[in-house]
Amino acid sequence: MGADIKSLRTRIKSVTSTLQLTRAMGLVASSKIRRATQRMLEGRDYDAALNQLLDLLTACPECARSPYMQEREGKTLLVVIAGDRGLAGGYNANIFRTVKEYPDAQILPIGKRACDRFGGPVRLCEKLTGEDAYQLAADLCKRYADGEFTRLGILYTQYVSMMSQVPQVRWVLPLTKAEETAPTAVLFEPDEATILTTAVPEYVTGAIMATVRESYACEVVARRMAMDSAGKNASEMIADLQLEYNRARQGSITQEITEIVAGANA
Numbered sequence: 001m002g003a004d005i006k007s008l009r010t011r012i013k014s015v016t017s018t019l020q021l022t023r024a025m026g027l028v029a030s031s032k033i034r035r036a037t038q039r040m041l042e043g044r045d046y047d048a049a050l051n052q053l054l055d056l057l058t059a060c061p062e063c064a065r066s067p068y069m070q071e072r073e074g075k076t077l078l079v080v081i082a083g084d085r086g087l088a089g090g091y092n093a094n095i096f097r098t099v100k101e102y103p104d105a106q107i108l109p110i111g112k113r114a115c116d117r118f119g120g121p122v123r124l125c126e127k128l129t130g131e132d133a134y135q136l137a138a139d140l141c142k143r144y145a146d147g148e149f150t151r152l153g154i155l156y157t158q159y160v161s162m163m164s165q166v167p168q169v170r171w172v173l174p175l176t177k178a179e180e181t182a183p184t185a186v187l188f189e190p191d192e193a194t195i196l197t198t199a200v201p202e203y204v205t206g207a208i209m210a211t212v213r214e215s216y217a218c219e220v221v222a223r224r225m226a227m228d229s230a231g232k233n234a235s236e237m238i239a240d241l242q243l244e245y246n247r248a249r250q251g252s253i254t255q256e257i258t259e260i261v262a263g264a265n266a
Contacts, residue, residue: 008245012238019234025087026227029220036217040159040210047210050203055178057199060192067145068200069175074150077140078105078169079208081156081215082114084124088219089226091157091165098155098167106149108140110212125216130209137204144173152204156211157218162225165218172207175200 057063082095092113099107109118111125123132144152152173158166188195 005248008241008248012241015234015237019231022227022231026224029224032220036220040213040217043210043213047206050206053199054203056186057192057196058175058177062192063196066193066196068173071174072150076105076151077149078102079108079154080114081212082111083219084112084126088223091219091222094167125212128212133208134205137208138201141201141204154207154211156215159214159218162221165222172204
């Protein structure tokens, strides 16, 4: 009986430590959600503006001959964005499960978990700057123009709500012509094809920054929800263990009293 009480006391202490850890991590995640969400919305706005420009350019007949608009057979390169840390529920697992749908794709990872899994230099989602994204985009555009790969996609996590984040693949290159473009009086100098060639690296940069920021917002939200759930489970476990401990302790006291009474009557 004494051994059971000691074991229960140890388990209660261990689960209490876990509860304190989950609460601390939940608070850290909560403190990051607002800023991460704001940066995600800013990234979406910038990306939408670049898409409007690309829609105007790709609608021009002069741009149809651009290498960035040529569909070719060949290899696919997939930029895979995962988390910088774990303990975020199924966030990272969902991304890695989706990667398996593209077994022949070259992988370029962003996020420490993705870099650990697929190799290459570590690029942290939280610390990726616009300059970092532009250098990466310029390199990807050059490799695409050189024919190293013929399709570029970004696997990221789309923010739907606090309760729902969904892995998505966004295809970036080759560019596709907009189905319908409203008439516009915009004039491009020196010409549309030159502007398109200049704009594509900026467009890829915007796509990378937007998806990285959205994925990071999903990561902190998923971690907050996971820590809330873990904290709730830990609290329930502590309550059950405390009840079991009290019963064991009461049983031990009752047994000791019984033994004392029996000894007195002997």
